[in-house]
Amino acid sequence: MPIPPAEDVLTRKIVDLKTQNPTLGIAKIHALLLKECPDWLVSEKRTKKILQNEGLTAIANKPGSQPAAHHVHPTSRLIPNLDMSKWTSKVRVKMFDKVKGKGLVSAVDMQEGDLIWKEDPFIVAPEWEIYDLVESGKACALCTTPFSPDSPLIINCPASTSSCRCPARFCNRLCVARSAKVHPLLCPAQNPASVPLMRFARDNQWMALGALIHCISRVLLAHQHKDAKADLDIMRSFASLGMEERAKYDFNIREPDRQTWKKAHHLVVQAFKEPKTPNEQKKLGKILKKPLDEDIDQEFFNYDPGFLRNLGKMSLNLEAHGGLYILHSHLNHSCLPNVSVRHNDKRTALSRISLITKRPISIGDELTISYVNPDLPYKMRQEQIRQWGFGPCKCERCVSEERLFQLKDVLEESNLDMDDIARELKAGLGVM
Incomplete structure (x- = not known):
């Protein structure tokens, strides 16, 4: 009589079959599995689930598409000579491995509710509601803090004139x-x-593009006034998964299509490199007097991989309410996070974040936040994490919940239910 195999044994077999037969779909892999292992009781649903968990069904079988052999993961790198003392002495950076990348671990014992650090953004990319407040002059164009009606300190953009107005305040x-x-x-x-x-960017409500626009502006201006290497190193350190990779592996991400990417790239070049009119060219020339280095030009104005790679970075690294943060970007995900991110300085610096412990943390423990709503059920959390491009979550909570689903699948495949198991146990113990 066929029996359900152990999960690790089944996973290894399915991965081997898919690797040896990368063009086969779920149904054919399942048929091949049953042919090679006739003593196993495995449903197609279970085969599909394992293939999905291993990232082996990421590409739909569309004409011209290439099947995936393994799940693609974002890549990240360390920032050379990062001065942690700017923020805190309570954590240190650690590079875990090529798949997980970098992260933060505790350098001291901490109690629940401890402030770990505060951080201002590398660049601000506010939610569109806040952006509209900025554009209407009702919030600060830098820190995004909404203005008090009677504040005496508000300053208009120094470059704004009656003939050429800037709404920034x-x-x-x-x-x-x-x-x-x-x-x-x-x-x-x-x-x-x-x-x-x-x-x-505003019309498309495309926060990633808004963030990239601010990053490009920051690096180009840094290049004019000093060496831009430090800012480039920071940008290159952010977790990276380019737009083409995200589209290729079909993460079901709701993002603009390729035509919109190309339009955005055209407008970026027009805004920062090749304006349309002589007047615009003259004004840009007053700001960018120093010729661009080739690496900066390739990083932002080369369509693929430069521009598309950086667009993908923005999507991965933006904080929930907008903005890119250097130290915050090191935090990895867990569905049982031990750190929360808060905007506590709402009256003085809305874009500043505070990192607070959610429970006691010991020296050497990794600091984690949740990239998704941790109150969601297991399958919804897993789906949302996959949409980020991070593959299945293997945190302690998810591993525990996954085992429950595996047990349920085994029971279904064995045509058993809990009443059946109870009766068998009672019979084995001689209890009627």
Whole structure:
């Protein structure tokens, strides 16, 4: 009589069959499995689930598509000479492996509710509701903090004039000074060529593009005033999975299509490199006087892989409410996270985040946050994690819940239910 095989044994066999026969779909892999292992009781549903968990069904069998042999994972790298003391002495960076990449581990024992660090963003890419407040002059163009009606410190964009207006307003002189790292290339008064690009991002509600626009502006301006290597190193350290990879492996991500990518790239080139009109060219030339280095040009203006790779990075690394954060970007996912991210400084710096412990953490423990809503059921969490491109979650909670589903599958395949098991146990114990 056929019996259900152990999960690890079955997984190894299915992976071997798929590797040897990469063009076969789920049904044919399942048929081949039963042919080679006639003593096994395995449903096609279970075969499909294992193939999905191993990332071996990522590509739909469409004409011209190539089957996936293994799941693709985002890649990341360490930031050279990262000065952790800017934020905290309570954590350290650790590179785990090529698949998991980098992460953060605790350098001290911490109690529940401890503040680990506060962090201002590398760039701000606010949610569109906040963006609209900024555009209407009701929130700071740097830190995104909404203005109090009677605040005496609000400052208009210094470049704004009656003939060439910029809607940006700032909380105070400090925000004005800090905005010089990004704002000039996005200011309608200083660089009108950027207006169609920003409008395009807003119309498509494309936060990843909005974030990339700010990153490009920051690096280009850094190149004008100093060496941009430090900012480039930060950008290159973010977890990376390019747009073509995300589309190729069919993660069911709701993102713009290739035609929209190309339009966005065209507008990026037009905004920061080749404006359409002589007036726009002249204004951009006043900001970008120093010729671009080849590596910067390739990083942002080369369509593939440069531009598309960086678009993919933005989607992976944006904090939930918008913005890219250097240290925060090191945090890996768990459905049972031990760290929460909060925007506590809502009246003074809305974009600043605070990292707080959710429970006691010991030295050497990894710090984790949840990339999805941890209150969702197991299958919904797994699906959302796959849509990020991270593959199945193997955190402690998910492993435990997965075992329950595996037990349920085995019971279904064996045509047994809990009452049957109870009766068999009673019979074996001599209990009627």
